[in-house]
Amino acid sequence: MIETETFQIETLFEKASSLPNVPKVVQELLESFSRDRVTIDEIAAKIAADQVLSAKLLRLANSAHYHVSREIGTASDAVAMLGFVTVRTLVISCGLTGSFKPIPGLDLPKFWLHSLKVACVAKHLASAAKLNRELAFTVGMMHGIGQLLMHMVLREEIQELNKTSTPFEARRCRLERNALGFDYAEAGAGLASHWQFPPTLSDAIRRFPEPLASDPVDPISCVIHLAVWRVRGDEHNLSPEALSDSWPDAVGDALNLDRDEVLRTMPTLKELMAGMEALLG
Numbered sequence: 001m002i003e004t005e006t007f008q009i010e011t012l013f014e015k016a017s018s019l020p021n022v023p024k025v026v027q028e029l030l031e032s033f034s035r036d037r038v039t040i041d042e043i044a045a046k047i048a049a050d051q052v053l054s055a056k057l058l059r060l061a062n063s064a065h066y067h068v069s070r071e072i073g074t075a076s077d078a079v080a081m082l083g084f085v086t087v088r089t090l091v092i093s094c095g096l097t098g099s100f101k102p103i104p105g106l107d108l109p110k111f112w113l114h115s116l117k118v119a120c121v122a123k124h125l126a127s128a129a130k131l132n133r134e135l136a137f138t139v140g141m142m143h144g145i146g147q148l149l150m151h152m153v154l155r156e157e158i159q160e161l162n163k164t165s166t167p168f169e170a171r172r173c174r175l176e177r178n179a180l181g182f183d184y185a186e187a188g189a190g191l192a193s194h195w196q197f198p199p200t201l202s203d204a205i206r207r208f209p210e211p212l213a214s215d216p217v218d219p220i221s222c223v224i225h226l227a228v229w230r231v232r233g234d235e236h237n238l239s240p241e242a243l244s245d246s247w248p249d250a251v252g253d254a255l256n257l258d259r260d261e262v263l264r265t266m267p268t269l270k271e272l273m274a275g276m277e278a279l280l281g
Contacts, residue, residue, distance in 0.1 A: 009182055009190045015153045022195055023050055026095035029088045033135055034198045040084050047075040047091055056094040056279075057087065065275020089134045093119070093141050093279050105159050106151045106167070112280050114168055114231065115141050120272040122227035128262065129223060129255040136223045139204045143224050144168065146188030146205075154180070170232060173209045185209050212250055222251050226262075234269050 013019075025046040032038045048054050054075055061072040061082055072078050079087050097112050119140030126136035147167045151158050161179060165172050173183035189206035193199075200220070207214050207221035208228065214221070226248060233243045240263070247259040266272075 009186060012149065012153055012182075012187060013190065013194065019149075019191070019194065020099040020101070022099045023053060023095045025050060025053065026092050027196060029092050030138070030197050030201060032088065033132075033138075034200060038084065040079055041076070043084070043088075044075045044079050047087075052098060053091055053094055056098075057090055060090050060094075060278050061087075063275050063278055065278075085134050089137055090279070092138055096141055096145070097280060100148050103148060103151045105155060105162065106148070109280065111144065111147065111167070113277075114235075115144050116273060116276060116279060117231045117234070117269055118143060118224065118227045120276060121230045121266075121269065122223050124266060124272055125223045125226055125230075125255075125257070125262070126220070128265075129219065129257055131219055131223060131255075135200070136220055136227075139201055139208075139220055139224055140227055142188065142192065142201065143205055143208055143228070144184065144188065145191055146184035146186065149187050149191050150176075150180075150184055168228075168232070183209065212254060217254050219255060222254050225251050226255070226257070230266070231269070 025043065028046070029043065032043075047057060057075060057078055058072055060066075061078045062068065066082060066086075068081055072081055075087075082090075093116075100108065102108055119137045122136040122140035123133045126133045144167070151167075157180060161172075161175055165175050167184070173185060176183040185206055185208060189202040192202035192205055204218055204220040204224060207218050208224040211217060211221040211225045229246065229248055230243075233246065238246065244259065244263060247263075249259070252259055252262070
């Protein structure tokens with residue numbers, strides 16, 4: 001048991017000497033999830049103005065994953081050939097992964113790899129549930145950002161927790177609430193709000209550990225819950241039988257997803273992630 005006072009989310013931000021900033025274009029692209037009309041040419045111009053994001057986007061767009069018929073040389077070309085929705089997802093993901101510098105006590109490449117796995121599974125599940133696939137992917141990439149913030153600000157407290165639990169174990173949220181008064185999902189939602197991300201995203205991040213506790217139930221948080229379950233199963237090398245037995249029935253029912261159908265039709269994580277590892281480069 002950690003001997004520490006109960007921290008509140010506000011205190012967490014007060015203790016942060018400096019918080020990472022995401023590129024302005026990423027904030028604007030996130031806001032577009034809740035807007036019906038987006039000026040694509042303007043967004044493409046802003047992506048082109050950010051040399052780092054533009055270079056990452058073009059490397060991804062020209063990867064074998066997208067099977068483009070000719071080389072994509074500009075952000076406008078990427079939007080024209082891949083579509084705004086795909087480009088938006090890629091730029092947001094690149095912007096997020098590039099905003100955080102190395103954090104003591106946390107394996108950052110491993111963290112983002114886990115997040116990418118969750119995002120890819122979430123996209124697949126969202127498609128099966130007839131939900132917004134790109135929104136699910138984006139929230140999947142962001143679902144663990146509270147861990148980054150907590151490792152930055154509460155280093156001693158988090159290192160104590162890390163002695164008995166890895167950051168993404170199923171029991172981690174409960175251990176954090178017992179020790180700190182909040183968990184990484186709440187911290188991540190707070191950071192998303194601090195960055196002025198749309199409530200759709202911050203709410204899904206906050207709710208995903210216990211998505212059925214909210215009324216009404218947020219379907220994207222249910223998708224992220226199931227995606228995290230699937231990735232944990234893979235990382236723990238669960239057999240098909242053990243994976244089936246651990247299926248979160250009530251969450252699956254909330255999305256009208258059949259366990260056997262999901263497990264039968266879902267590609268392997270390696271297949272779902274094929275070509276997407278470049279996001280982490």
